[in-house]
Amino acid sequence: MSKDSKHTILKTKHLSIGYKTKKATSVITENINLELKEGELIGLVGANGIGKSTLLRTLSAIQQPLGGHIEINDLPLEDHTALDLAKTMSLVLTEQLMSKNLSVFELIALGRQPYTNWVGNLSEEDISEVHIAIEHTNLIDLKDRKCFELSDGQLQKVMIARALAQDTNLIILDEPTTHLDMYHKAYILKLLQKLAKETNKTILFSSHEIDLAIQLCDTMIVMTADKVVSDSPCHLIEQGVFETLFPKDLIGFDKKTGSFRVKNDN
Amino acid sequence: MNISLGSVSIPFSEVIKSVFGHSDNESWQYIIQDYRLPKAFTAILVGSGLGISGLLMQTLFRNPLAGPFVLGISSGASLGVALVILGSGLFGGVFASLLISxxxxxxxxxxxxxxVLLAVLLVSSKVRDTMAILIIGLMFGSITAAIVSVLSYFSSAEQLQQYIFWGFGSLGNLSWNELFIFFGIYLIGIVLAIFSIKALNTFLLGENYAKSLGLDVKTSRFIIIIATSLLAGTITAFAGPIAFIGLAIPHMTRQIFNTSNHKILLPAVFLFGAIVMLICDSIAQLPSSDYTLPINAITSLIGAPVVVWLLVRQRKMVF
Incomplete structure (x- = not known):
């Protein structure tokens, strides 16, 4: 048996990601080997433009990998039908909603689409799943509001609730903390941590909040130009991985506090 | 109501009798059964069909300015008709008189x-971005409009007038046989639209979300485009290029019902489209006068102020 008894939800082997056009292939990162276990909160960090979004888009089948394998629940990603995948993995993306004229309840209920009939009617089970998602995210007071009335932080909670309602083992969030103030950044990440514990879902998010992620995540994936490392935050700090994240001229990583500090010139 | 209005005034009670075929006055019965009843029926099909295809396009393209004709359907139809009416001069006299029926x-x-639709579909199957399809549709529209102007330049005044009259749109002049064909194709379009309700609601989240919810985005997009083409295409073929309804009705409905849920919007747009078209047609008849105004002008004259009023009253656009 494996040393770790937890079930592996997502696994990549020698994955390389990037963009392919007719003329050229531009590889962003090669040889990515990851294992995401159930019930874990996983933070993906890296500098701007290093390929965090590309990695998430590749893992969520929006984009094709250039090489290597992705396995979800021990089955290759490409062997999952679109509907299977929708019941295994839900997304929270950075793209703007097309219509904010839906009520919070209606929007969360759209997460039930993979389970509803041809016209999208909600069964009793669907409605109870939506209510569970609303409870988990503390949205009861807002459930009849329209989405355009919400603040950025509230809307992000609604999008997370929608992903919860989709009832999947894995939730992938692309920069869920952008545009939020310091309190709400912490709030959202704390909420994700709580959800991973309580619901035993695997939650993978990308973020620039390295300090917060170090404090909250079970595992972190650090992307640099040379390689992708994943381990527990403590091990990563010991190995000095965070020092390699950014150029060293302006900021440095403080191992004691687990955060970045601006370097003084004198 | 709509049926009782027209150049010849017929008492309402007689209208009811005529519809069911026991009026004493034979000419009244003829007017009602063979002229006004088909026309009212056409108005319902045209109004609801254009409204629904407009709704489908606005959701698919995430664009409140989209209408049933963004895919180049009406411009294609115009080109076809222009070639027949205006181009007939180029093909010679005898042939021409045969053509224009x-x-x-x-x-x-x-x-x-x-x-034109086929061309747009072929080109757009090469692109992944839905927005690109919108632009491609508009470009094809410009090309056909350009060809029509070239044809107009070489045409006689009489031919031009005939072409312009077609462009006014007309709800009348359809026999029951023609209506039967019209209705058949219309029905296929409506059924496809109803089957797209779930997909349309998913599209409200955006395409990547739709994909992550297990929706086959390409197929759904194709079905929605086909439904629109069937509806807008047959309507343009039988009633001419009727503007505005397709753009305005979905907006009116959204403002009034204040929702984006297509389970509510689709039937509401259907109803509104039919009602507005019947009202416009009644006004176009200019009750108790001998004139019938072009329906195309009336839909815009009545519809535009209503949409403006709704937007101003609500102070914000619901989309």
Whole structure:
């Protein structure tokens, strides 16, 4: 048996990601080997433009990998039908909603689409799943509001609730903390941590909040130009991985506090 | 109501009798059964069909300015009709008089819109971005409009007038037989639209979310486009390029119902489209006068102020 008894939800082997056009292939990162276990909160960090979004888009089948394998629940990603995948993995993306004229309840209920009939009617089970998602995210007071009335932080909670309602083992969030103030950044990440514990879902998010992620995540994936490392935050700090994240001229990583500090010139 | 209004005034009670075929006055019965009843029926089909295809396009393209004709359907139909009416001069006299019958115009409009749509679909199957399809549709519209102007330049005044009259749109002049064909194709379009309700609601989240929810985005997009083409295409073929309804009705409905849920919007747009078209047609008749105004002008004259009023009253656009 494996040393770790937890079930592996997502696994990549020698994955390389990037963009392919007719003329050229531009590889962003090669040889990515990851294992995401159930019930874990996983933070993906890296500098701007290093390929965090590309990695998430590749893992969520929006984009094709250039090489290597992705396995979800021990089955290759490409062997999952679109509907299977929708019941295994839900997304929270950075793209703007097309219509904010839906009520919070209606929007969360759209997460039930993979389970509803041809016209999208909600069964009793669907409605109870939506209510569970609303409870988990503390949205009861807002459930009849329209989405355009919400603040950025509230809307992000609604999008997370929608992903919860989709009832999947894995939730992938692309920069869920952008545009939020310091309190709400912490709030959202704390909420994700709580959800991973309580619901035993695997939650993978990308973020620039390295300090917060170090404090909250079970595992972190650090992307640099040379390689992708994943381990527990403590091990990563010991190995000095965070020092390699950014150029060293302006900021440095403080191992004691687990955060970045601006370097003084004198 | 709509049926009782027209150049010849017929008492309401007689209208009811005539509809069911026991009026004493034979000419009244003829007017009602063979003229006004088909016209009212056409108005319902045209209004609801254009409204629904407008709704489908606005959701698919995430664009409140989209209408049933963004895919080049009406411009294709115009080109077909222009080729028949205006181009007939180029093909010689005898041939021309044979060509210009009503069926030839219907066929020309259908073939024209179908070909332009096919071109748009072929080109857009190469692109992944839905927005690009919108632009491609508009570009094809410009090309056909340009060809029509070249044709107009070489045409006689009489031919031009005939072409312009087609462009006014008309709800009348359809026999029950023609209506039967019209209704058949219309029905296929409506059924496809109803089957797209779930997909349309998913599209409200955006395409990547739709994909992550297990929706086959390409197929759904194709079905939605086909539904629109069938509806807008047949309507243009039989009633001419009727503007505005397709753009305005979905907006009116959204403002009034204040929702984006297509389970509510689709039937509401259906109803509104039919009602507005019947009202516009009644006004176009200019009750108790001998004139019938072009329906195309009336829809815009009545519809535009209503949309403006709704937007100002609500102070914000619901989309």
């Amino acid at each position: 009503k069926w030839s115009i219907v066929i020309a409009a259908s073939v024209g819109s179908f070909l």
